[in-house]
Amino acid sequence: xxxxxxxxTTLLLIVAVLTMCAxxxxxxxxxxxxxxxFNAGYPxxxxxxxxxxxxxxxxxxxxxxxxxxxxxxxxxxxxGSYAAVWMFKLxxxxxxxAIVLAVIMSGLFAMLIxxxxxxxxxxxxxxxxxxxxxxxxxxxxxxxxxxTGGETGLQxxxxxxxxxxxxxxxxxxxxxxxxxxxxxxxxxxxxxGAWKFTFNTGYYFCAVIMLVSFFLAxxxxxxxxxxxxxxxxxxxxxxxxTGLNPKPYTLAAFxxxxxxxxxxxxxxxxxDPLAGAERMFWTASGEVVLMTILGGAGxxxxxxxxxxxxxxxxxxxxxxxxxxxxxWFAFLPDGLExxxxxxxxxxxxxxxxxxxxxMFMLVVIFLxxxxxxxxxxxxxxxRRGKKNEAPKAASTEPAE
Amino acid sequence: MSKTTLTRRGVLKTGAVAGAGLALPTYLSAAGHEGFTxxxxxxxxTLGFNVPQSGPYADEGADxxxxxxxxxxxxxxxxxxxxxxxxxxxxxxxxxILGKKVEYVTGDTQTKSDAARASAKxxxxxxxxxxxxxxxxxxxxxxxxxxxxxxxxIFMAGxxxxxxxxxxxxxxxxxxxxxxxxxxxxxxxPILAANYGNDRKAYHLTADYNWGYTTEExxxxxxxxxGWETVAAVRTPLTQTDFSSYIAPVLQSGxxxxxxxxxxxxxxxxxxxxxxxxxxxxLVNGKNFEIxxxxxxxxxxxxxxxxxxxxxxxxxxxxxxxxEGTKAFVKSFGTxxxxxxxxAAHTCYVQALLYADAVERAGSFNPCAVVEALEGFEFDxxxxxxxxxxxxxxxxxKDVLVVKGKENPTSEFDLLEIVEVTPAAQVTYDASIFGGExxxxxxxx
Numbered sequence: 001x002x003x004x005x006x007x008x009t010t011l012l013l014i015v016a017v018l019t020m021c022a023x024x025x026x027x028x029x030x031x032x033x034x035x036x037x038f039n040a041g042y043p044x045x046x047x048x049x050x051x052x053x054x055x056x057x058x059x060x061x062x063x064x065x066x067x068x069x070x071x072x073x074x075x076x077x078x079x080g081s082y083a084a085v086w087m088f089k090l091x092x093x094x095x096x097x098a099i100v101l102a103v104i105m106s107g108l109f110a111m112l113i114x115x116x117x118x119x120x121x122x123x124x125x126x127x128x129x130x131x132x133x134x135x136x137x138x139x140x141x142x143x144x145x146x147x148t149g150g151e152t153g154l155q156x157x158x159x160x161x162x163x164x165x166x167x168x169x170x171x172x173x174x175x176x177x178x179x180x181x182x183x184x185x186x187x188x189x190x191x192x193g194a195w196k197f198t199f200n201t202g203y204y205f206c207a208v209i210m211l212v213s214f215f216l217a218x219x220x221x222x223x224x225x226x227x228x229x230x231x232x233x234x235x236x237x238x239x240x241x242t243g244l245n246p247k248p249y250t251l252a253a254f255x256x257x258x259x260x261x262x263x264x265x266x267x268x269x270x271x272d273p274l275a276g277a278e279r280m281f282w283t284a285s286g287e288v289v290l291m292t293i294l295g296g297a298g299x300x301x302x303x304x305x306x307x308x309x310x311x312x313x314x315x316x317x318x319x320x321x322x323x324x325x326x327x328w329f330a331f332l333p334d335g336l337e338x339x340x341x342x343x344x345x346x347x348x349x350x351x352x353x354x355x356x357x358x359m360f361m362l363v364v365i366f367l368x369x370x371x372x373x374x375x376x377x378x379x380x381x382x383r384r385g386k387k388n389e390a391p392k393a394a395s396t397e398p399a400e
Numbered sequence: 401m402s403k404t405t406l407t408r409r410g411v412l413k414t415g416a417v418a419g420a421g422l423a424l425p426t427y428l429s430a431a432g433h434e435g436f437t438x439x440x441x442x443x444x445x446t447l448g449f450n451v452p453q454s455g456p457y458a459d460e461g462a463d464x465x466x467x468x469x470x471x472x473x474x475x476x477x478x479x480x481x482x483x484x485x486x487x488x489x490x491x492x493x494x495x496x497i498l499g500k501k502v503e504y505v506t507g508d509t510q511t512k513s514d515a516a517r518a519s520a521k522x523x524x525x526x527x528x529x530x531x532x533x534x535x536x537x538x539x540x541x542x543x544x545x546x547x548x549x550x551x552x553x554i555f556m557a558g559x560x561x562x563x564x565x566x567x568x569x570x571x572x573x574x575x576x577x578x579x580x581x582x583x584x585x586x587x588x589x590p591i592l593a594a595n596y597g598n599d600r601k602a603y604h605l606t607a608d609y610n611w612g613y614t615t616e617e618x619x620x621x622x623x624x625x626x627g628w629e630t631v632a633a634v635r636t637p638l639t640q641t642d643f644s645s646y647i648a649p650v651l652q653s654g655x656x657x658x659x660x661x662x663x664x665x666x667x668x669x670x671x672x673x674x675x676x677x678x679x680x681x682x683l684v685n686g687k688n689f690e691i692x693x694x695x696x697x698x699x700x701x702x703x704x705x706x707x708x709x710x711x712x713x714x715x716x717x718x719x720x721x722x723x724e725g726t727k728a729f730v731k732s733f734g735t736x737x738x739x740x741x742x743x744a745a746h747t748c749y750v751q752a753l754l755y756a757d758a759v760e761r762a763g764s765f766n767p768c769a770v771v772e773a774l775e776g777f778e779f780d781x782x783x784x785x786x787x788x789x790x791x792x793x794x795x796x797x798k799d800v801l802v803v804k805g806k807e808n809p810t811s812e813f814d815l816l817e818i819v820e821v822t823p824a825a826q827v828t829y830d831a832s833i834f835g836g837e838x839x840x841x842x843x844x845x
Contacts, residue, residue, distance in 0.1 A: 021481075044521040140438055142635065144607040151539040151609035152564065153513045155546050158837045172840035176550060185550070272521070273550075274543055276513035315522060319506065350508065367449075 005046045008218050010011040011300060015214055022046055030194030037324065040312055043187055043200035047271045048311045050203070050210040053262050056291040056303030057210075057217045057262020062253050063289070064298035066225060067233035068118070069128045069287050073270045074132025075113070076258040078140060078280030080265025082147070085275045089306040092165030095205070095270040096185065099263065106262020107255055114254035118128040118247060121236065133285055147149040153276035177270045179205060182272055202271045209267065210304075213260060218300055220256070229253050290342045291354075294363055296370025305371050310356065408806040419453045428813060436766045437552035437844030443501040445765065447472075448529030449751070450520050450544060453508040456664055457536035459699050460744040464534050464558055464580040465506060465738055471752035472734070472812075475502045482732040485751060486725040486781035493759040509535055520544050520797040524551050530765050531556065533751050536744060538562030538611045545574035545724050552844015554767050556751040561663075561695055566795035567834025572841040573767055574787065575774055577754065577796045578747045579696035581611070583831055584694045585618030587800040587822035591712060593626045596690055598659065603655035604633035605670060607662050615694050616663045624698035624810055631655040632655065636662070636670070641672040647677050656684040658694045667693055668703035675707040687726045697805055698742050701815040706803030708815060715801045717746045717783050718816055728782040750782045768841040786824070792831035793838065 004012065018025065025043030040046070080186045085217035087098035099207050117128040138150040156174045160167060169175050186200035191197075220226050231239050232246045233242045239246050269275055287310065296305025300329055325348070331341060334365070347355045367373045423700035449468045451776070452461035467682045473479040477494035484492050492644070496502050505517030505527040516535065523529040524637040532548050533556035535541045541560035548555035557565055557576040561584070566576045567777075592600075602623060606612040612635070620630050631653045636646055647670075650658055658679060662670050674691055682689040693700075696713030720738035729749065733741040754774065775791035784798035805814040 039526070042522065042526040044518065044525050048518070142637075145610075151513075151537075151540065151611075152542045155543070155569070157569075158839050168839070171842070173549070173842050174839070247828065272547070274513065274517065276539075276543065278512040278514050314520070319522075321506065325726060354547075379835060 052307035055264035062257035065229035072129035075133035076261035080262030081275035084266040084269035102266030110258025228300035296372030448523035568836040583827040584750040585622035589622035598627035
């Protein structure tokens with residue numbers, strides 16, 4: 001279907017079903033129960049899952065296929081956000097023009113930065129992209145304050161022109177981002193017994209865009225162009241000796257992945273119309289590298305999984321404080337309870353980074369192909385029970 | 401699967417179903433709301449405390465959280481009641497807010513606008529918080545305030561000193577109790593003129609972000625009005641830890657006063673560097689070289705140690721004040737935690753009480769009713785003397801403290817001495833000078 005083979009179609013369909021049913025899947029525990037703490041089915045987090053999924057899919061096109069490790073991808077995310085918010089300020093609150101301009105702007109920035117950075121490869125390339133991203137962060141944070149809003153971030157005001165829309169709503173508030181009148185922040189709550197499921201317009205909008213991006217990524221992976229990018233990764237010298245110039249290919253991959261990042265940035269701004277300079281900081285660039293490697297670089301679904309795991313930990317695990325822990329272990333005798341809590345406490349709440357770090361180490365050491373490799377190993381173990389040594393899956397092969 | 405063929409009819413059908421699916425949420429969302437976001441339905445009400453728990457202002461954040469926990473205790477009728485006994489409004493009964501027990505959720509702002517908005521959003525969307533409060537940076541305050549305006553909940557700002565919070569970026573759903581850069585400048589200038597004379601040459605080092613700019617502007621304007629001259633104003637990166645290279649040119653500039661528009665760790669480092677360079681022992685233009693820190697806090701004074709002695713600055717509140725409200729608050733805070741509260745803790749505690757009181761007086765949690773109850777509200781007994789919540793910009797007007805680093809501190813908390821209490825009238829300004837529009841209150845839903 002849509003030019004995909006059977007395996008890829010199945011993968012796309014699985015992802016589609018997962019994203020469409022996310023409000024159910026992420027809210028498995030009834031409201032008010034002790035486990036409700038672990039529910040992730042509220043609009044903001046679901047939006048983050050898919051938006052960072054898009055960011056990671058795009059990053060993976062560069063890193064997973066060509067092996068070029070960009071350490072400054074958050075810069076394009078920031079450019080996309082700023083462009084989108086400016087469109088909200090100047091043109092209208094419709095998200096489509098904002099997204100289009102954001103993708104174009106981030107593409108242009110990627111072209112410029114890529115053209116310079118791609119003169120070098122390996123560690124030098126990483127450092128160059130990092131340097132550019134930090135420069136852009138510093139500019140956005142202070143020098144360019146009139147354009148970027150500096151530390152406060154760029155936000156909407158009642159006095160913005162919005163030439164194709166209204167400056168203010170009838171009630172005197174700033175209008176909210178919408179798709180032809182369909183407000184991004186509107187949601188419907190469906191209460192079934194003790195369960196509460198929230199369906200948010202913005203989430204479904206992002207999810208549809210994520211599916212389209214995912215589909216595009218599959219097509220790129222399977223295209224001759226994708227094959228060329230893999231060739232660059234496996235041996236660039238050899239490619240040169242055969243008379244091919246790899247630079248246009250790497251630059252194209254860089255620009256495409258920059259545009260993905262810009263798209264993610266625009267969606268972030270559409271869900272929450274504010275662009276802060278921090279989203280260009282190098283830690284944000286590092287985060288997408290973590291997502292991709294954690295999920296499985298070079299695989300299709302891996303980066304999306306990685307993005308989900310990291311955002312889940314950031315928003316859910318970091319919320320568990322010592323009171324909640326004491327509640328869980330209240331059945332233990334007093335001394336033992338304090339002891340158990342003292343052991344677990346450093347790994348949750350503020351210490352969620354520590355858990356993430358440990359998990360990352362374990363994955364890199366034992367599952368170099370990321371979570372996807374873990375899944376494949378489990379699947380293989382099951383299959384081995386039925387028939388001996390099934391042929392290795394050819395399509396979703398992890399990175400070398 | 402790979403052999404699926406697309407028919408015109410199939411595409412149309414799928415399109416229609418998908419379109420209906422997309423339209424359904426908007427259709428349904430119109431029904432079944434209570435008139436405003438997160439209206440509390442059960443026997444409890446949830447407040448969201450959004451404070452920095454990591455990052456450069458984690459100390460302030462921890463103190464803010466202590467103050468909130470204390471406020472919740474007092475609102476629910478536990479503990480000794482603290483400032484509820486001295487507060488001029490007697491609407492609060494100690495039985496929660498409107499009879500509903502107060503519960504709270506916390507979030508970490510990380511002193512980043514994005515992270516702060518994410519945690520505020522999760523408190524509003526997931527935990528059903530009806531009010532968000534806290535924060536220790538103006539950037540965060542402005543960002544979260546805008547979010548609360550959109551979402552239709554009340555925002556009670558924590559420690560935020562930039563003029564913008566209730567100036568250019570003011571919002572109808574946001575309120576600030578803390579003072580601002582303009583007030584610091586207006587309160588400091590006369591004291592500086594009285595102590596250092598009218599013909600000084602000032603050199604500014606300014607943290608390169610929003611708060612730094614407004615503070616530099618405020619101090620510049622008010623000192624120049626008294627005859628001072630500004631030699632230069634240099635921006636320093638927020639992440640700078642060693643200021644030696646910025647201090648060295650100060651001496652060559654011919655300036656005889658150094659103004660450090662820095663806060664937190666920045667101020668601790670720049671002041672320490674300046675003192676190490678021996679600036680304060682120098683004689684320039686026949687006068688003693690002086691250093692000024694426009695915004696002081698006890699936590700900063702502790703970080704800078706010996707170096708703060710004799711240095712002027714301004715502060716919102718100090719625990720050594722002798723009015724009834726301050727005494728009651730310091731006593732209950734001290735009993736619970738064993739040390740006196742910081743100004744960040746004070747402003748957050750007061751904000752929580754003011755919100756609860758406004759709800760109680762309005763008889764509803766509806767943000768618009770709360771806004772109405774707070775606008776133009778005059779109160780006393782909260783540690784700053786008679787205070788007005790101005791309706792035009794949702795800024796509190798109250799006395800500002802001019803303080804000086806104590807020469808002989810008696811304990812690690814007793815680092816600042818109050819030089820003068822500048823009356824509110826002297827720091828009051830016209831609401832329109834910073835621009836911005838308040839808009840109208842948004843009840844959400």
